[in-house]
Amino acid sequence: MATFQDIQLLRTNYLRGPSIWTYRPILEVWLDLGQLEDYPSHLLPGFNQRLTAWLPDLIEHHCGVGERGGFLQRLEEGTWCGHVLEHIVIELLNLSGMPAEFGQTRETSRRGVYRMVFRCPEEAVARVALAQGHRLIMAAINDQPFDLPAAIAAIKTAIDDRYLGPSTACIVTAASERRIPHIRLNDGNLVQLGYGAAQRRIWTAETDQTSAIAEGIAQDKDFTKRLLASCGVPVPEGQVVKSADEAWEVAQQIGLPVTVKPSDGNHARGVTLELTREADIRAAFALAEPEGSEVIVERFVEGVEHRLLVVGGKVVAACKGETVSVTGNGKSTLRELVELENRDPRRGIEQEYPLSPIDVDAPAVQLELRRQDVTPDSVIEPGRSILLQRNGNMAIDCTDEVHPDVAYYAQLAARIVGLDIAGMDMVLKDVSQPMKPQGGAILEVNAGPGLLMHLKPTSGTPRPVGMAIVDHLFPRTEGGSGAGRIPIVGIAGTRENAFIARLVGWLLQLSGRLTGVASSEGMFLANRRTQGGSAAHWAGAHRLLTNRLAEAAVIQTTARSILDEGLAYDRCLVGVVTDMDGFEQLADHDIAELGQMRRVLRTQIDVVLEGGAGVLNADVGPVAELAELCDGEVLLYSTHADHPRVAAHRASARQGGSGGEGRAVFLRGDQVVLATGGAERVLGTLGALALPGGVRPDPAALLAAIAAVWAMDLTPELIAAGIKTFEYAA
Known part of the structure; x- marks a missing residue:
């Protein structure tokens, strides 16, 4: 059997946001099949059998056939190796515990070269999965051995190194269910939910509402107990000790049995329960001392250890332990x-295991x-x-059994310490009975508690604690679908787009929103340049969206940025497309004609929110045709009052057609006209709408900016006044 040369991986691009492929992050890979272009799967002896023996779950891949076994059908009929590699990578990710259902493979204009993409939320994981998939397919083609467990282990290691922990991940997942965007701010678990001034931040189960003072109080277990006791919360009697001798002395004073533990440890490290013998107490002191700054000896409370999770002043989950x-x-x-x-199977070293x-x-x-x-x-x-x-194994859900009195004391303790999210470690004989009569007590108050025990209890019902935290950070309001969002205006194209972005930013600033602009002329906040050089790319937009001052954002993008990186935001309130110029500079993306630009620039319109608007240049036919893709209202602008597309758009609204109110902005002679269906209003003449110093901007660019802010319901009076006061310097 002939040996085939490796499929060449020409280049890879990680697209972090919406792109020509999908709304979510993907890895795009350019492949050169070489001689394998002449050998689809059914012409490679034994290839299908070796592949399905290694990856039997490929039978679950529907592929384009649309039913179970669809991909295997394609294998038998004959499909090219780029497509096969796509499914191999997806299956390896599935086997590694990171479901990856989306993938596509498309030919390019160059024979044997394909673009293959697959969805993966972490770039480092995606690259490891690609490398392992590439090795696997070549081993299957050339009838060579392949260590599948090692490949899966390599991907799992990448996931463990890069993926969010289970507590953070469940909060992010809940936010996504509510369509609240998120941005990962570091390689760990610091995540921003929402954009700009509407954002909130989480770090595992701590939030930007978690007081540093409260966290400091919770870390000092002795002080926490004294604070709780002063407010009537039942806690065990205890005392800080400096030596093993003092530990034994205090134990006798308090009365045996006792518990010995570090004053500021966590995860039950260094905690020893129900001690009665002097030797054991001395040994427990030695165990606790390295785990904290001080050691506490306290009265042992008889009962079962419980953990109650308090979020926003309410108990949202509870579990109990077992020895x-x-x-x-x-x-x-x-x-x-x-x-x-x-x-x-419930035990493991990775974070996803409950035990x-x-x-x-x-x-x-x-x-x-x-x-x-x-x-x-x-x-x-x-x-x-x-x-x-004896402790540290709390994983039995008991949320439905919690007595109101027990919940009351847990909620009270969180308020006393000052935590918005807290884990209450309590000892109770029966969680369904009032607390004090049974001799129960709160042992510790934990800031940033782990959530896995509530997500994956060893028995009982998993609790939606991630959603409870998201609802705490972003309270639900009637019609509140925009939680965590600021108004974003996205502008794509080439014609005077920096000017459009700057003018839109100025007008939004005048409307009362502190507005940031990321454009090819730099970064601006409140029309003040904060950074020179071009910011019309993913990184520039990302910096703007993480700025907690920004109450609105205007983001200029280009076709190349969409192809190289994807958009930095998932959705926008207004999407503007001015033109489809520039295909000549995109040959490296296999774009050779104007018609191919539609697929690129439609991305800007695809991300418009349902309650938003797409602003399109009616003077450019392919741009105006994007109207059919917009989920929101459509506003057209034109330098010709009698443009047939504008007339049809306005008439459609008058006749009750789709596309919104039939709004358009156009020139009639020297007059700028705002039209809604059949109604018209003259905003002013081009001369009257000149910038300070009598500078007249490009008419089409002026109309685009006016349409964008009018779509956001800025009044004509504010728009006209704002244009006349806009100090523009490139």
């Missing part, structure tokens, strides 16, 4: 019994074993239960 133990069989050592317990593996050599476990006079190498007699962990 971890193993039962002897008379044959296996304790270490062997623990190894069997760790095979529980962690048990480390029999961990100091806390060793201390528990000494209290029971066994070692990891002891053979445990049949039926004897050995306790390994």
Whole structure:
């Protein structure tokens, strides 16, 4: 069998936002099949069999056939290797725990060269998946071995390194369900929800409403208890100690049994419960001391450990814990019994597992074993239960059982500490009964609590805690579909677009919104240049959208930016397309004629919100034809009052057709006219609407800017006055 040369990966572009392919982030790969262009899948001996043996779940890929097994049908009929690579990468991502349902492969004008894309929210993960998929397809083509588990492990490692943690991810997912955009601000879990001045920030389960003072209080467990106790919240009696001797002395004063724990630790590290012997208390002090700045000895509270999640002053989820133990069989050592317990599919080191593996050599476990006079190498007699962990295993949902009195104290404690989101560690005999009569107590108040126990309980119902946090940050209002959004005007094309962006920004500023502009002439805030050089690209728009001062944004983009990077925003209130010029400079994107520009510049209109508007140049036929793609209203502008497209647009509105109110902005002689269906209003003459110093802008550019702000319901009076006061300097 002949050996085929590798498929060449000519270049890859990560498109971070809406593009010619889709609304979501994708990796675009340019492939050169070389000699494989003459060998579709059915002409490669044994290829289909090897591929489906490695990836049997390819049967679930519908492909263009539209039914289960569709892709396998295409394989048997014969499909080209670029298309096959697309499905391989998607399946590898699926097997790695990151579903990736979208992909496309298209020919280019050059024989054997294809553009292949697939959806993936993280660029680093996408590139690793592509590399592994490329290796797999070449191994299948050339009948060579391939280590599939190693490939999946490599992708999982990339996911673990780059993907959001489960707590952050569930909040971001909930925000997406409410169509609130998000921007990841670092390589960790700092995420911005919303744009500009409408944004909120989260870091795991902490928010920009989480007070630093409150977080500091929560970290000091002793001070937290004293603060809660002063307000009538039941807490266990306790005291900070400086030495093992003092720990034993305080334990006797408080009364045995006691708990020993660090004053500012977390995740139950260094916490030892129900201690009665001096030796154990001294050992527990040594265990707790390295985990915090101080050590606390407190009265042991009998009951079951519970975690209640308080969001915005309300209990939204609760779970309870269970101790971890193993039962002897008379044959296996304790270490062997623990190894069997760790095979529980709920246990794992990654964050998505609700339970962690048990480390029999961990100091806390060793201390528990000494209290029971066994070692990891002891053979445990049949039926004897050995306790390994008393805490840190809260994963049984009990939200529906929480008594109002218990909820009250949890909510009160959050308010006392000052946290908007808090995890309450409570010990209760029965969560369905009032708290004080059963001797229950709050042990700790946690800022930024983990959410996985509520998302993936080992038993009980998962709780939508991510949505609870999003609803807290962005309260639902009647008709409030714009949560987290500021007005965004996107402008695409080449003709005087920097001027249009600057003028629109000035007019919005006069309307009372602090407005940022990202244009080819730089970055502006309130018409003041904050950055020189071109900002008409993804990075410029991104910087503007992360600016907490911006109450509105005007973003200029180009066809090249759309092709190279995608848009920096998911949707806009107003989308403006001025022309389809410039295809001559886009040969590297396989664009060779004007007609191909439609697919590129339609992206600007595709992202217009349903309640927004598309502003289109009626004087350019292909631009005006984008009207059919707009989800919102359509406004046309033209330098000719009698333009047939403008007349048809206005007439359609009068006859009850689609496209909104039939609004248009045009010139009649020297007059700028605003028309709504059959009604007209003269805004002024071109002379009267000159800029300071008598400067007359390009008429078409002026009309585009007027139409954009009129679409946002700025009054004609403000528009006219604003134009006359616009100090423009390129």
